[in-house]
Amino acid sequence: MSGASITAEPPPKAAPPETGGEGRSRYRTGALFLLPAFILLGVWLVYPTIYTIVRSFFGQAGYLGTWVGIDNYRTLFTTSTLTTAIKNSAIWVAVVPAFVTAFGLLFAVLTERIRWSVAFKTVIFLPMAISAFATGVTWRIMYQQNPDQGAVNALGRTVSDAFTSPGVLSNGQPSTTALQPHGGGLVLKTPLHPGGVALLGLTGIAPEDMPQGSQQAAKPAGRSGAIDGVVWRDFKPGGGKPGVVEQGELGLPGVTVELKDSSGKAVQSAKTDATGSFEFTGLSPGTYNAGIGAATFAKPFGGYSWLGSKLITPALLIAYIWIWAGFAMVVIAAGLAAMPREVLEAARTDGATEWQVFRRVTVPLLAPVLSVVFITMIINVLKVFDIVIALAPESVRSDASVLALAMWTSAFEGGGNFGVGSAIAVFLFLLVLPVLALNIRRFRRDA
Amino acid sequence: MAATETVRLPAHRDTVAAKILRAVGKLPLQIFLAVVALLWLVPTIGLFITSILPASQIASAGWWKIFAHPSLATFSNYSALFHNAGLTGAMKTTAYIAVGNTLIVVVVGALAGYAFAWLEFPGRDWIFIGVIALLVVPLQMALIPMFRLYNTSHIGGTVLSVILFHAAFGLPFAIFLLRNFFIGIPKDILESARIDGASEFWIFLRLILPLGLPAIASLAIFQFLWTWNDLIVSLTFNVTPITVWIFGQLRQFSSSIDIIAPASFISLVIPLVIFFSFQRYFVQGLLAGSVK
Numbered sequence: 001m002s003g004a005s006i007t008a009e010p011p012p013k014a015a016p017p018e019t020g021g022e023g024r025s026r027y028r029t030g031a032l033f034l035l036p037a038f039i040l041l042g043v044w045l046v047y048p049t050i051y052t053i054v055r056s057f058f059g060q061a062g063y064l065g066t067w068v069g070i071d072n073y074r075t076l077f078t079t080s081t082l083t084t085a086i087k088n089s090a091i092w093v094a095v096v097p098a099f100v101t102a103f104g105l106l107f108a109v110l111t112e113r114i115r116w117s118v119a120f121k122t123v124i125f126l127p128m129a130i131s132a133f134a135t136g137v138t139w140r141i142m143y144q145q146n147p148d149q150g151a152v153n154a155l156g157r158t159v160s161d162a163f164t165s166p167g168v169l170s171n172g173q174p175s176t177t178a179l180q181p182h183g184g185g186l187v188l189k190t191p192l193h194p195g196g197v198a199l200l201g202l203t204g205i206a207p208e209d210m211p212q213g214s215q216q217a218a219k220p221a222g223r224s225g226a227i228d229g230v231v232w233r234d235f236k237p238g239g240g241k242p243g244v245v246e247q248g249e250l251g252l253p254g255v256t257v258e259l260k261d262s263s264g265k266a267v268q269s270a271k272t273d274a275t276g277s278f279e280f281t282g283l284s285p286g287t288y289n290a291g292i293g294a295a296t297f298a299k300p301f302g303g304y305s306w307l308g309s310k311l312i313t314p315a316l317l318i319a320y321i322w323i324w325a326g327f328a329m330v331v332i333a334a335g336l337a338a339m340p341r342e343v344l345e346a347a348r349t350d351g352a353t354e355w356q357v358f359r360r361v362t363v364p365l366l367a368p369v370l371s372v373v374f375i376t377m378i379i380n381v382l383k384v385f386d387i388v389i390a391l392a393p394e395s396v397r398s399d400a401s402v403l404a405l406a407m408w409t410s411a412f413e414g415g416g417n418f419g420v421g422s423a424i425a426v427f428l429f430l431l432v433l434p435v436l437a438l439n440i441r442r443f444r445r446d447a
Numbered sequence: 448m449a450a451t452e453t454v455r456l457p458a459h460r461d462t463v464a465a466k467i468l469r470a471v472g473k474l475p476l477q478i479f480l481a482v483v484a485l486l487w488l489v490p491t492i493g494l495f496i497t498s499i500l501p502a503s504q505i506a507s508a509g510w511w512k513i514f515a516h517p518s519l520a521t522f523s524n525y526s527a528l529f530h531n532a533g534l535t536g537a538m539k540t541t542a543y544i545a546v547g548n549t550l551i552v553v554v555v556g557a558l559a560g561y562a563f564a565w566l567e568f569p570g571r572d573w574i575f576i577g578v579i580a581l582l583v584v585p586l587q588m589a590l591i592p593m594f595r596l597y598n599t600s601h602i603g604g605t606v607l608s609v610i611l612f613h614a615a616f617g618l619p620f621a622i623f624l625l626r627n628f629f630i631g632i633p634k635d636i637l638e639s640a641r642i643d644g645a646s647e648f649w650i651f652l653r654l655i656l657p658l659g660l661p662a663i664a665s666l667a668i669f670q671f672l673w674t675w676n677d678l679i680v681s682l683t684f685n686v687t688p689i690t691v692w693i694f695g696q697l698r699q700f701s702s703s704i705d706i707i708a709p710a711s712f713i714s715l716v717i718p719l720v721i722f723f724s725f726q727r728y729f730v731q732g733l734l735a736g737s738v739k
Contacts, residue, residue, distance in 0.1 A: 027569075029647045033562035034574075036555040037618055044615030045581055048589035055591065063595070107483070114477060122726070123484045126491065129722035129729075130715045131676030133690045137711040138494040140700065141510070149509050151493055322487065327733065334734050383585050386678045386690075394698065404679075407587050411594075412683060418591050425587040436583045440576055 056422035072423035081398050085406035088313055097377035099321050101370055104328020108336055125326035136390025139319040143306035153303035169296050175201035175234035176243040184294030191287040197222045198229030198290040201243055205233055217251035217276045231255045232276040251276020255296055262287045309399040312392050320387055328373045335369030379432050403428050498712045502705035524709040534710060537692035544688055545675040547610040552670045553663055556621030561651050564629035581619040590683050597684055604685045613674045621666050628662035629655055665732030668725050672718050689714045
């Protein structure tokens with residue numbers, strides 16, 4: 001006996017008017033059964049709703065305060081913190097219902113083809129049981145910026161390292177002003193001629209960051225027709241003299257040195273050996289610039305600032321979709337189960353591909369269920385509060401703000417403006433009101 | 448006709464080979480769904496592992512480090528929490544709110560649902576439409592007036608104030624769900640009881656409640672979880688269940704993570720247990736609420 005499949009029957013007719021006493025007692029019983037519900041709904045729902053609507057036209061404090069007309073609504077649409085909330089809520093409505101419905105549909109259709117669909121559905125549905133607040137805390141741990149702490153950025157680092165490896169000397173700094181920053185790398189200020197020597201001294205490299213197998217550096221002698229040089233750690237215990245290769249200072253192997261001619265065109269590049277030495281040979285006369293390319297100094301992946309002001313809303317959307325995809329999946333799966341299998345089989349027998357069956361048969365037949373999920377999600381998203389307040393650090397709360405949060409902070413934090421708070425609540429109410437019409441229409445169709 | 452037979456025959460002849468082929472063909476799908484399931488589990492697992500790591504470890508490395516060093520696991524965070532009067536008090540408050548609200552919503556909702564389904568009184572369907580209309584009122588509409596009202600009465604700051612607020616906002620759905628379920632109970636059962644002289648209250652207690660148990664169970668689970676997980680209502684009315692208590696710690700997220708993580712995990716254990724024990728009712732309630 002499932003509530004969903006039963007159509008409403010006409011209720012038993014009231015007793016005929018002749019037996020007036022019994023009829024009146026029936027009414028009295030009805031009133032008695034309804035009384036507790038009416039008290040609760042009246043005091044906690046109907047009265048507050050009317051009060052809040054009226055209150056939204058009055059000033060900041062007091063039972064009613066002073067009449068301000070539509071000023072509170074004007075504030076709502078002109079104050080930057082509140083328009084941010086409106087804009088964010090619009091983003092939520094534009095993104096979440098579509099993604100949740102799409103994920104739900106995808107999972108519901110795909111799990112039909114595997115043996116362990118119950119296990120899969122349980123896993124996806126699990127976040128629904130968890131509070132939005134606990135979800136916020138959970139994802140805040142996931143989103144920590146340091147890739148050593150936040151799992152999302154750790155994954156990002158793994159991907160990033162697979163494509164661009166961090167430079168050998170990501171923290172290297174020039175030891176003297178002879179080396180100048182240039183396009184992310186370093187270049188020797190003084191131009192060189194063939195026969196010259198390039199001394200590229202670096203500091204700021206921690207001992208544990210030194211490349212494996214580095215040996216004592218040596219200042220090259222210089223050869224005609226060639227430019228010799230050394231890249232070395234211009235630092236030894238005790239300091240040492242900047243710009244001079246000394247005993248105890250190690251060469252930096254594996255560094256790519258680039259040579260450019262006077263027009264700035266790269267002519268050669270060389271890798272340093274274990275002593276940090278490199279050589280460019282076969283050079284025609286002229287002036288050259290030697291430098292170390294940007295790749296050598298490439299920083300390792302530092303993690304995206306998911307909890308910063310720019311990414312906080314996308315971060316919230318991901319976490320929220322994670323919660324609700326399971327809801328969409330379960331509802332859509334129920335719709336799929338109720339679908340006439342013959343129709344699908346007929347399409348397959350007629351030679352339709354799986355994609356065609358999905359696109360031309362499954363989705364159109366599921367349209368009512370999909371729209372229910374979509375509308376439910378719009379309402380949920382408009383009222384979202386807990387996850388924002390739990391996931392967004394206080395410093396970016398105003399960047400992450402949504403309507404329900406703006407209502408709460410306006411009314412109960414800081415200044416405590418009941419007028420503006422009421423106006424936001426009424427605005428929220430107006431946005432979900434169209435759903436009321438849908439609900440009533442559905443009831444009248446069923447009854 | 449001929450075409451379908453030529454297609455079917457080989458499949459019948461070598462079922463084993465066909466089965467293997469089909470399984471291999473599904474391998475990409477299996478892998479894809481396995482990866483999705485894993486991704487979906489990671490945040491919850493991460494929270495749990497964070498909750499069993501000593502504070503010094505959480506600050507220096509990610510929770511996944513535990514896979515390399517399982518010996519790091521400790522329950523000292525949890526034992527410290529269970530001796531924290533603030534948290535144990537908050538847990539009690541959460542339990543009171545969730546149980547109290549569930550009881551009130553089920554009883555009051557069932558009474559009203561029965562009246563709307565089986566009792567005759569003037570304007571019944573119109574009143575019912577009014578109740579449905581209340582379904583969409585966002586609770587934000589009532590926060591300010593009830594905050595004011597509570598502050599000027601003795602009820603402010605008590606568990607009861609939160610319970611009654613939740614109960615009122617749970618009622619429209621409860622009445623809607625139960626009325627639709629009760630109306631499907633066969634009329635003959637009620638009529639013969641009435642002819643036998645049973646009172647409406649007896650019918651409600653002895654017939655409607657037992658027969659309506661599946662719907663009542665779904666409703667109770669939903670109400671329980673909804674209030675167990677609530678933050679905004681208690682936060683507004685200055686009552687401290689576990690969510691509000693954790694919220695108070697969030698300001699020092701990094702330094703209090705050894706409190707926040709285990710407390711958050713404690714707060715979601717009960718919902719998970721309920722979810723796994725009553726999954727069927729949970730899903731039923733969900734469908735009744737959305738697919739109707």
